Amino acid sequence: MKEGQEQASEMENKDLSSSDHSCSCNRNEDDIDDSILCVLGSKVVRSGLLESNASGKVLKFINAGGEDIQNDGDSGICIMHDQAFKGGDILRTNETILECGSLSSLYQSVRFGNFYYQFDDLSCGDYFLDLYFAEIINTNGPEGIRVFDILVQDELAVSELDVYSYVGANRPLKVMDIRVTVGLDGVLVIKFKGVIGTPVVSGICIKEAPKVPDTLLFNNLRTKHISKYEKKIEELNTRCLMKTNECYEAWMSLASLNKQLEKVHQELDKKSFENHCLVQAMGLQETKLKDATRKHDHEKNYWITAINALGNNIKIMKQEQTKLSCKAHECANLVPDMDIVISAIQRQVAQFEDLKQKYNEELLKRRKLYNQVQEAKGNIRVFCRCRPLDKHEASAGHAMVVDFSTSKDGDIGIVTGSSTKKLYRFDRVYTPNDGQVDVVADALPMVISVLDGYNVCIFAYGQTGTGKTFTMEGTEQNRGVNYRTLEALFDTVDERKDIFSCMISISVLEVYNEQIRDLLATSRASKKLEVRQASEGSHHVPGIVEAKVENISEVWNALQAGNNARAVGSNNVNDHSSRSHCMICITVRAKNLINDECTKSKLWLVDLAGSERLAKTDVQGDRLKEAQNINRSLSALGDVISALASKTTHVPYRNSKLTHLLQDSLGGDSKTLMYVQISPSEKDMNETLCSLNFATRVRGVELGPAKKQMDTSELQKLKSSLDKAKQDLRSKDEALKKLEESYQSLEAKMKYKDQVHKNQQEKLDDLAGQLEFKTQLCKQLEKHTSQLSDEVKENKYICSDLQKKIKELEDKRTLQVQPLKFAAQMQSFSSEKSNNISKERKTWSTHTSMEVMNHNPRVLRASNRLPGHGSDLLRGTESLRELRRKHDAHNKSGVENSFVSSSASVTGSACLFDGKASGARQIDPSKAFARVTRTAKPFSVVRNIMNKDQAQRVKERGAVNTRLWSR
Numbered sequence: 033m034k035e036g037q038e039q040a041s042e043m044e045n046k047d048l049s050s051s052d053h054s055c056s057c058n059r060n061e062d063d064i065d066d067s068i069l070c071v072l073g074s075k076v077v078r079s080g081l082l083e084s085n086a087s088g089k090v091l092k093f094i095n096a097g098g099e100d101i102q103n104d105g106d107s108g109i110c111i112m113h114d115q116a117f118k119g120g121d122i123l124r125t126n127e128t129i130l131e132c133g134s135l136s137s138l139y140q141s142v143r144f145g146n147f148y149y150q151f152d153d154l155s156c157g158d159y160f161l162d163l164y165f166a167e168i169i170n171t172n173g174p175e176g177i178r179v180f181d182i183l184v185q186d187e188l189a190v191s192e193l194d195v196y197s198y199v200g201a202n203r204p205l206k207v208m209d210i211r212v213t214v215g216l217d218g219v220l221v222i223k224f225k226g227v228i229g230t231p232v233v234s235g236i237c238i239k240e241a242p243k244v245p246d247t248l249l250f251n252n253l254r255t256k257h258i259s260k261y262e263k264k265i266e267e268l269n270t271r272c273l274m275k276t277n278e279c280y281e282a283w284m285s286l287a288s289l290n291k292q293l294e295k296v297h298q299e300l301d302k303k304s305f306e307n308h309c310l311v312q313a314m315g316l317q318e319t320k321l322k323d324a325t326r327k328h329d330h331e332k333n334y335w336i337t338a339i340n341a342l343g344n345n346i347k348i349m350k351q352e353q354t355k356l357s358c359k360a361h362e363c364a365n366l367v368p369d370m371d372i373v374i375s376a377i378q379r380q381v382a383q384f385e386d387l388k389q390k391y392n393e394e395l396l397k398r399r400k401l402y403n404q405v406q407e408a409k410g411n412i413r414v415f416c417r418c419r420p421l422d423k424h425e426a427s428a429g430h431a432m433v434v435d436f437s438t439s440k441d442g443d444i445g446i447v448t449g450s451s452t453k454k455l456y457r458f459d460r461v462y463t464p465n466d467g468q469v470d471v472v473a474d475a476l477p478m479v480i481s482v483l484d485g486y487n488v489c490i491f492a493y494g495q496t497g498t499g500k501t502f503t504m505e506g507t508e509q510n511r512g513v514n515y516r517t518l519e520a521l522f523d524t525v526d527e528r529k530d531i532f533s534c535m536i537s538i539s540v541l542e543v544y545n546e547q548i549r550d551l552l553a554t555s556r557a558s559k560k561l562e563v564r565q566a567s568e569g570s571h572h573v574p575g576i577v578e579a580k581v582e583n584i585s586e587v588w589n590a591l592q593a594g595n596n597a598r599a600v601g602s603n604n605v606n607d608h609s610s611r612s613h614c615m616i617c618i619t620v621r622a623k624n625l626i627n628d629e630c631t632k633s634k635l636w637l638v639d640l641a642g643s644e645r646l647a648k649t650d651v652q653g654d655r656l657k658e659a660q661n662i663n664r665s666l667s668a669l670g671d672v673i674s675a676l677a678s679k680t681t682h683v684p685y686r687n688s689k690l691t692h693l694l695q696d697s698l699g700g701d702s703k704t705l706m707y708v709q710i711s712p713s714e715k716d717m718n719e720t721l722c723s724l725n726f727a728t729r730v731r732g733v734e735l736g737p738a739k740k741q742m743d744t745s746e747l748q749k750l751k752s753s754l755d756k757a758k759q760d761l762r763s764k765d766e767a768l769k770k771l772e773e774s775y776q777s778l779e780a781k782m783k784y785k786d787q788v789h790k791n792q793q794e795k796l797d798d799l800a801g802q803l804e805f806k807t808q809l810c811k812q813l814e815k816h817t818s819q820l821s822d823e824v825k826e827n828k829y830i831c832s833d834l835q836k837k838i839k840e841l842e843d844k845r846t847l848q849v850q851p852l853k854f855a856a857q858m859q860s861f862s863s864e865k866s867n868n869i870s871k872e873r874k875t876w877s878t879h880t881s882m883e884v885m886n887h888n889p890r891v892l893r894a895s896n897r898l899p900g901h902g903s904d905l906l907r908g909t910e911s912l913r914e915l916r917r918k919h920d921a922h923n924k925s926g927v928e929n930s931f932v933s934s935s936a937s938v939t940g941s942a943c944l945f946d947g948k949a950s951g952a953r954q955i956d957p958s959k960a961f962a963r964v965t966r967t968a969k970p971f972s973v974v975r976n977i978m979n980k981d982q983a984q985r986v987k988e989r990g991a992v993n994t995r996l997w998s999r
């Protein structure tokens with residue numbers, strides 16, 4: 033027992049000697065924090081290898097990463113080259129290792145990396161292990177860059193050794209007297225395990241450990257350690273009080289910072305909202321700008337199209353104007369020629385007018401002369417024609433009673449007795465030997481008068497069977513007056529076609545029993561035709577067919593058609609005698625192409641019914657009625673002629689249909705030709721005398737000069753056409769006026785269009801200007817947008833900075849809270865300790881203090897730096913102010929996400945202190961709660977993770993300590 037005490041005191045002395053040596057290195061050994069040591073009795077010494085502490089008890093001394101070192105000193109220590117290692121690398125330095133003692137080369141080489149040493153040839157027993165360190169790699173700090181654990185026989189001997197934090201770079205540090213036990217296998221394993229960075233070691237020394245009774249050793253050590261820890265507790269209590277005060281100040285500062293943070297958050301909120309509004313406004317502006325640009329493009333295209341169209345129109349108009357100008361120039365050039373032509377035409381017109389006048393004069397003269405000739409011949413002329421004796425008469429032996437001896441002079445004698453002869457004078461007497469040509473030849477001049485505009489009436493009068501039809505119609509081989517006169521008429525029309533244009537129409541009708549029948553009517557329905565007087569005084573039969581004929585062939589067809597339709601009866605005098613008046617009316621409409629004189633005249637060709645006496649015929653009933661009507665009409669004809677002869681004012685034209693129809697062609701205004709047909713037979717002598725007497729009476733009528741029948745309808749037409757022309761002129765004047773107005777309107781429109789075009793051009797220019805301005809605006813907006821996005825990025829950056837700052841503050845606060853907790857516990861413990869220190873010392877000192885220290889060994893080290901932390905907080909406040917200044921300077925909003933995350937961080941930090949420091953905290957709980965509910969989840973996860981790590985580490989350390997203390 034005594035021997036053990038001596039050994040313990042010897043060990044203490046040795047420690048003291050080491051301590052003395054440390055003092056020579058200007059370092060106090062007591063200051064060395066041996067909390068890192070997990071093996072009782074081991075210690076940390078700031079000194080190099082001295083021969084004094086490399087005594088003869090050394091079994092193995094390895095120069096880690098180096099060669100053998102031979103020592104010439106008294107100790108005779110032999111340091112071997114590096115061996116028994118597994119893994120790691122060698123690093124050497126030539127720099128001087130300060131205060132390293134006599135064996136500096138030991139520190140100039142190290143093994144570093146992941147390695148361990150294993151010694152297999154040791155005897156079973158206890159040993160002391162000395163480990164030599166020097167930081168030759170990280171010569172400029174900082175602390176904590178290389179922290180590692182040392183495990184001996186897989187048990188933690190040194191925890192989180194940071195060589196630099198103790199001695200700095202290129203200075204020696206040793207951990208000595210680590211008591212180890214080597215088992216029967218003789219193996220000693222020393223493991224180096226990096227916590228931060230890779231471990232290093234310069235030398236390993238294995239020494240024999242003195243055998244001391246365990247009880248004494250432990251008592252001494254316990255006493256020593258208890259007193260040491262009591263001292264430390266007191267010191268820590270003092271420090272704790274200080275730290276509590278500092279924490280309170282820090283807490284107040286933190287509260288102030290929280291307020292500032294709150295404000296910053298509010299500002300961030302505001303800026304975020306403003307930014308959001310700006311982004312929205314920008315989006316709206318962009319949309320509007322796009323719409324405006326699209327609209328402008330559309331309008332631009334529209335106006336470009338309109339302008340192009342207008343340009344084309346202007347080009348076309350210019351071309352037309354050019355053409356018109358050319359034509360105007362041509363016309364202007366032609367004006368002299370035109371003048372010549374016009375003067376020539378005027379001369380010709382004058383000549384033509386002169387000729388026309390002369391022609392008209394000549395024509396008038398000719399007509400006058402012709403009429404004078406006609407009038408000299410008489411306007412009513414009577415030709416007498418006697419047929420030859422027919423077969424029956426000849427066979428019956430009837431004598432001829434007609435004397436033709438002076439027929440050439442127009443005289444004809446009727447032998448009424450053996451010595452008496454009655455003479456008659458006519459314009460012409462045709463003997464039975466005269467043919468149709470002779471008979472027609474004298475009628476032709478009168479017919480030609482029709483073309484001059486005179487009404488002409490040619491009729492054949494006489495007893496039945498005397499040749500009226502033969503004279504008028506003739507036979508197919510021997511055509512009569514009708515055909516030949518019309519043939520001559522068409523010939524004359526053809527001759528005069530250069531002067532006259534004629535339109536000839538023909539109507540064929542008969543008067544039977546005082547009824548007018550249209551022989552050309554296709555319908556056999558009996559339609560009662562009446563004679564009507566037209567407005568111009570002429571008479572006509574409304575509804576009667578007027579067939580237009582252009583040549584003699586058509587005339588013949590019409591005559592044949594009428595002849596076929598004619599009512600034919602028979603009696604005992606002549607089987608083929610007609611009992612109706614056959615009347616052909618030729619209407620001639622002529623126009624003098626020279627003087628535009630128009631005439632409308634009629635030519636009546638009448639084959640009268642027979643004029644035999646009623647007493648001589650044995651007709652009765654209908655035939656009698658026919659005969660009576662025929663005689664009545666012939667009598668009316670006689671009455672008219674008598675009236676005309678006696679020049680009475682009233683001429684009874686209307687007494688019969690025959691005279692009514694012939695009203696225009698009988699009388700002073702017309703020319704009349706009568707063929708009186710007689711029979712040469714003595715049996716017809718009385719009838720012959722009657723006919724001759726009637727003819728003589730007709731011939732005695734003195735008609736006045738024939739009156740030219742002007743075509744009044746034509747005149748009317750002319751009048752109407754004149755009115756129409758006047759109307760046309762008026763309408764044309766109006767149209768011209770309208771044209772002028774439309775021209776003026778067009779001109780005005782053109783001017784207006786020009787003005788519009790000018791306006792459009794100006795508008796287009798304006799729009800182009802606007803477009804340019806908008807483009808500039810767009811560019812500016814884009815620039816502004818990019819600036820805003822830059823600012824947003826900057827705000828993001830600031831927010832992330834803020835987050836970092838908040839996190840740092842949070843970490844610092846966490847670091848501050850832990851010692852506070854510890855101090856509180858320590859305080860309570862101190863009070864209890866004073867009463868019952870002996871009872872609780874063992875358990876409390878072993879578990880609580882070790883737990884706290886093992887829980888976070890660096891906390892204590894960090895606590896040495898706490899005053900500096902206060903300045904860090906101030907610096908944090910300054911940083912926040914700086915950030916605020918930046919925000920104010922930018923006057924821009926941050927990003928909402930950044931705000932949220934930063935808010936979350938701050939909220940998290942607020943939550944961290946919520947439960948423990950509610951008394952010191954001056955944060956609105958509702959806001960804090962809102963933040964917690966908003967962002968508690970991610971933060972709590974982090975915190976949970978941290979707690980887990982810490983718990984695990986505490987658990988591990990607890991296990992180690994338990995093992996250590998149990999051992």
Ligand SMILES: Nc1ncnc2c1ncn2[C@@H]1O[C@H](COP(=O)(O)OP(=O)(O)OP(=O)(O)O)[C@@H](O)[C@H]1O
Nearest residue numbers: 419420496497498499500501502606608609610642
């Ligand atoms: N100049 C003549 N030369 C030869 N034959 C004639 C001549 N005149 C009449 N005839 C003949 O006499 C006959 C009777 O003539 P037509 O029929 O012309 O007499 P009409 O007077 O017309 O009789 P109605 O009054 O009955 O019609 C016919 O056969 C006809 O050929």
